Amino acid sequence: MSRVSHAVAARPRALVVGGSIGGLFAARALRRAGWDTTIFERTGGLEGRGTGIVTHDKLLTALRWVGVEPDATLGVPVTMRQAFDADGRVIGERIHAQTVTSWERLFSILRAGVADADYRTAHDLCDVELLENGVRARFTNGVTEQGDLLVAADGFRSTVRSLLMPAVEPVYAGYVGWRGLTDEAELVARLGSGFFDRFGFYLACSHQMVGYPVAGMGNDLRPGRRRYNFVWYRPVDDDRLRELLTDASGQVHALSIPPPLIRAESLAEMRSTAEHELCPQFREVIRLTAQPFFQPIYDVCSERLVQGRVALIGDAAFVARPHVGAGVTKAAEDVLALAQALDGAAEIGSGLVDYEQARLESGRQIVAWGRRLGGYLAPGHAMTMTPGETFDEPTPDAFMKDSASLEFLVA
Numbered sequence: 121m122s123r124v125s126h127a128v129a130a131r132p133r134a135l136v137v138g139g140s141i142g143g144l145f146a147a148r149a150l151r152r153a154g155w156d157t158t159i160f161e162r163t164g165g166l167e168g169r170g171t172g173i174v175t176h177d178k179l180l181t182a183l184r185w186v187g188v189e190p191d192a193t194l195g196v197p198v199t200m201r202q203a204f205d206a207d208g209r210v211i212g213e214r215i216h217a218q219t220v221t222s223w224e225r226l227f228s229i230l231r232a233g234v235a236d237a238d239y240r241t242a243h244d245l246c247d248v249e250l251l252e253n254g255v256r257a258r259f260t261n262g263v264t265e266q267g268d269l270l271v272a273a274d275g276f277r278s279t280v281r282s283l284l285m286p287a288v289e290p291v292y293a294g295y296v297g298w299r300g301l302t303d304e305a306e307l308v309a310r311l312g313s314g315f316f317d318r319f320g321f322y323l324a325c326s327h328q329m330v331g332y333p334v335a336g337m338g339n340d341l342r343p344g345r346r347r348y349n350f351v352w353y354r355p356v357d358d359d360r361l362r363e364l365l366t367d368a369s370g371q372v373h374a375l376s377i378p379p380p381l382i383r384a385e386s387l388a389e390m391r392s393t394a395e396h397e398l399c400p401q402f403r404e405v406i407r408l409t410a411q412p413f414f415q416p417i418y419d420v421c422s423e424r425l426v427q428g429r430v431a432l433i434g435d436a437a438f439v440a441r442p443h444v445g446a447g448v449t450k451a452a453e454d455v456l457a458l459a460q461a462l463d464g465a466a467e468i469g470s471g472l473v474d475y476e477q478a479r480l481e482s483g484r485q486i487v488a489w490g491r492r493l494g495g496y497l498a499p500g501h502a503m504t505m506t507p508g509e510t511f512d513e514p515t516p517d518a519f520m521k522d523s524a525s526l527e528f529l530v531a
């Protein structure tokens with residue numbers, strides 16, 4: 121039993137807002153630290169969504185901490201990275217062992233350890249009231265809940281953050297990432313298994329493409345049933361982004377658009393550009409992808425992680441560009457730091473101070489690293505540049521070494 125739980129006599133209660141990876145990690149880690157936890161998720165359920173996730177040792181450590189022993193069913197092991205030139209020739213190789221999994225796989229592993237009664241869907245938080253020794257949350261369905269702590273795991277558009285720290289907003293980076301999944305069997309039939317089994321990279325001056333294998337539908341890891349995940353980063357200015365975020369009815373969506381609402385002409389433009397901008401292997405990947413979608417790239421950098429009895433974690437706190445490949449790992453590390461700080465503290469308030477101290481600087485560093493990796497893609501994008509700042513295009517070797525790698529943290 122933690123020192124915090126002794127201090128407040130009964131088991132303290134945490135309201136976890138957001139039921140994605142960060143929220144599930146939070147619920148499980150705090151429970152291990154002696155808390156009662158309830159997750160409140162806005163949607164009706166998140167099963168069956170998402171694409172690829174790169175794992176890191178720190179993520180595996182966090183999984184063990186919350187009671188999950190990662191095994192061979194976690195994902196697809198990849199040992200080699202390869203960079204291609206415009207004609208598809210291999211121009212660089214690098215040994216880099218890493219397991220690549222899918223958002224769906226991680227979600228199902230973590231969700232399995234949370235009882236349905238503690239995971240309430242269709243709860244859209246709309247207000248937070250800071251109390252002297254606790255917090256009250258209100259939801260659009262009329263429900264009000266009170267706890268000793270509220271964990272904001274509600275993602276990059278966090279309602280909690282916008283209520284408590286309205287000055288912190290996602291800042292558009294000037295480019296988007298087109299993403300999608302292709303069936304292994306079809307891809308291997310066209311390109312052979314040597315391409316599918318590796319982390320692939322294609323670099324050109326104004327864009328970059330990364331791809332890797334992940335589990336198939338229903339987390340199927342059998343050869344032939346897996347899928348290939350890609351992210352193609354392309355510069356898109358603010359006016360064009362607004363067009364891309366406009367659906368067929370003319371509605372402009374803020375920040376991102378649900379994949380089914382992306383207009384046919386946007387998809388057609390992306391597909392035709394791929395035919396002359398990508399190397400042959402990645403052209404084939406795009407041709408075979410039934411439902412590509414795009415994600416505008418944003419930076420989110422919070423100045424505080426704690427206000428009263430509210431703690432921001434995961435994407436609600438900081439969002440680094442996906443080149444870092446660490447959104448899930450960072451969320452897991454935030455949660456571990458929070459649970460351990462609370463567990464070791466004499467009272468909740470001082471535990472929260474310790475949490476903020478532990479994670480504020482690393483959050484800033486990871487966002488800065490993401491800007492360094494992708495900044496050259498939109499050099500003139502005023503919102504993300506400080507005067508005099510420049511970003512160099514990486515060499516293929518640096519691109520392979522630094523993408524989806526946390527080596528910079530120990531450099």
Ligand SMILES: Cc1cc2nc3c(=O)[nH]c(=O)nc-3n(C[C@H](O)[C@H](O)[C@H](O)COP(=O)(O)OP(=O)(O)OC[C@H]3O[C@@H](n4cnc5c(N)ncnc54)[C@H](O)[C@@H]3O)c2cc1C
Nearest residue numbers: 138140142162169170171223244245274275279434435447
């Ligand atoms: C469905 C889904 C699929 C994803 N797929 C991928 C992927 O394939 N690859 C990748 O790199 N990253 C993916 N992500 C993002 C990835 O999960 C995060 O970058 C990282 O794990 C940190 O997660 P998070 O839990 O902090 O935030 P998120 O994963 O963004 O989750 C935030 C959660 O909060 C909920 N929420 C938001 N507002 C409210 C509110 N007012 N009240 C209650 N709940 C609210 C959202 O519905 C969501 O479930 C996905 C996220 C989601 C939600």
